[in-house]
Amino acid sequence: MPRVDFYRILGVSREASDDVIKKAYRKLVFEHHPDRNPDSTEAEERIREINAAYEVIGDAEARRNYDRLNWGDEFAPDVVDVAVLLEEMEKKLFDEGRKELFALLMKDVPRIKSELALIRERVVKDQGYDSFKETVVHARAAEIMLELATEEMEGRRKRLIEVATQMMVSQGVVGRNDEGGIRSLRSRLDEHFQKGRLHGFASALELLYERR
Numbered sequence: 001m002p003r004v005d006f007y008r009i010l011g012v013s014r015e016a017s018d019d020v021i022k023k024a025y026r027k028l029v030f031e032h033h034p035d036r037n038p039d040s041t042e043a044e045e046r047i048r049e050i051n052a053a054y055e056v057i058g059d060a061e062a063r064r065n066y067d068r069l070n071w072g073d074e075f076a077p078d079v080v081d082v083a084v085l086l087e088e089m090e091k092k093l094f095d096e097g098r099k100e101l102f103a104l105l106m107k108d109v110p111r112i113k114s115e116l117a118l119i120r121e122r123v124v125k126d127q128g129y130d131s132f133k134e135t136v137v138h139a140r141a142a143e144i145m146l147e148l149a150t151e152e153m154e155g156r157r158k159r160l161i162e163v164a165t166q167m168m169v170s171q172g173v174v175g176r177n178d179e180g181g182i183r184s185l186r187s188r189l190d191e192h193f194q195k196g197r198l199h200g201f202a203s204a205l206e207l208l209y210e211r212r
Contacts, residue, residue, distance in 0.1 A: 004170040006053035006066065014067070018060065025054040052170055056163055065163040069093075082173050089164055090192040096160060097196025098203065100153065101141075105204035112208050115140065119205070120212070132209045134202055141201035149197070161190045 007014050010024045028050045030036070037043040057063045069092055105112055119140055123133045149157070165186045168174070174181035 006057045009053040062163050065160050093193040094196035097193040098200035101197045101200030102204045130212050137202045138198045141198045164189050
């Protein structure tokens with residue numbers, strides 16, 4: 001299927017200013033509104049595409065998230081497999097979550113050391129000797145994630161997942177009117193982001209881990 005590009009839908013470049021995007025959106029809505037095209041069977045679908053595109057790239061933060069999630073600066077092929085797109089999005093969200101937690105903890109070395117001490121105690125109790133046991137590390141990460149993730153981080157996570165969900169819906173991963181499918185998709189994408197956070201926690205601790 002053809003790859004959906006929100007910039008292409010609005011007829012603007014990726015470097016377009018917010019004002020240019022807004023003007024392009026208004027012009028397209030005026031041209032394609034179903035009330036102005038009563039005999040067109042495609043007008044409603046076209047307006048939905050235009051609104052979906054503008055909802056993302058017409059908002060500064062959503063646009064930044066879209067650009068970051070849109071698989072880098074390299075041009076992707078015009079024809080894509082939705083299963084591949086979904087897999088790539090999941091990987092991207094996993095990496096976003098991993099980098100977020102890793103960066104957060106690397107600013108707080110004392111916290112890393114205290115977490116390592118607690119994890120070492122649990123590992124020794126569990127198996128009788130010290131090692132960097134990832135199952136225990138991930139369990140600890142899940143245990144304290146709500147404490148680690150600030151309100152700002154959670155807000156960013158929700159916005160990122162929402163943009164990713166809209167991108168996947170636009171690509172046809174699920175139908176626009178499939179509310180259950182969209183909820184399931186959103187949950188699946190969020191799960192990969194959260195898994196990334198767990199791995200980011202583990203990566204930060206592993207850097208300072210010393211076996212005893």
